[in-house]
Amino acid sequence: MSDDAMTTAPAGYESLPLGYGFTDNLKPLYRKADGEGVEFGIIVGPQHSNTMGICHGGALMTLADIAAASWANMARGKIAGAPTINLSMDFISAAKQGQWIETRQEGVELKRLFGFARGVIRNERGVVARFNATFYFPDHPGMSQDGLVKPVTLQGLLEDDKPA
Template sequence: METETLPAPAGYKPLPEGLGFTDVLRPVYRREHNSEVSLGMYVQLSHCNMIGICHGGALMTLADIGAASAINFAREKIGPAPTLNLSFDFINAAREGDWLQTRSEQVTLKRSFGFASGVIISGEKLVCRYSGSFYQPDHDGFKGQLDKLAAMHGKD
């Protein structure tokens, strides 16, 4: 199935190329709606394991990026959010051609840390639950990456 030609659901815009490891999921889409941000993708053959379902690593990558994006969205500040911990419960399989999207259910901000939990869904089907903690550096050590982060968040 050629998923690169399928249109993303309303409001989702493609992330730009050049975002490092995120590019392995391409095409990945982002949507800001009301007070939340969501990432989405169609499962492609390259995301599947040998038994034909979406690889856990692809799901974990989508959740990681979705949770960090939710933290940045809540912070109202574009910046790096390196992952400190990420936990998963895999519930249902996703297959080639399925549309997956993240949904953050809780985001908590502390001075130097952000915490996010949520789900990845495919339609009405719950695919996995995730919970993570992320570092929110208050220094300029990541300055070279801010342009890429701004592009990811649709800010020029």
């Protein structure tokens, strides 16, 4: 680990529980929700790293996909399945084991059946990666195997989802 290794997430971030399928591969995954929106972060660990000891591009892509889909759903104001149509990423610098990395939203646009989100992943030294994503908002319930959409990363954040 580097000299600037972290062992806990920054204030305001909460750990998301296990049980959300592929998202569990980023565990521990943290979320911060406030009036500005929702952001996600991880402390880069061995499970996120490649053989060079830096955060694997696949882990960065997964973090970007989770964040961008969440932003698009938040902009829509409802939790729904949003399959990724495209996700592009520019890898700018490395994130080392022990470093905190987090997403930052730069923009979201919505069309009738599509959502577009862009953002960056940052560490204390600056931008690690920037990304653009496109999501499909199906107008039918047939996208999930059981017909149910699980709220996963947005659970408890949207008004329709909050317990009474």
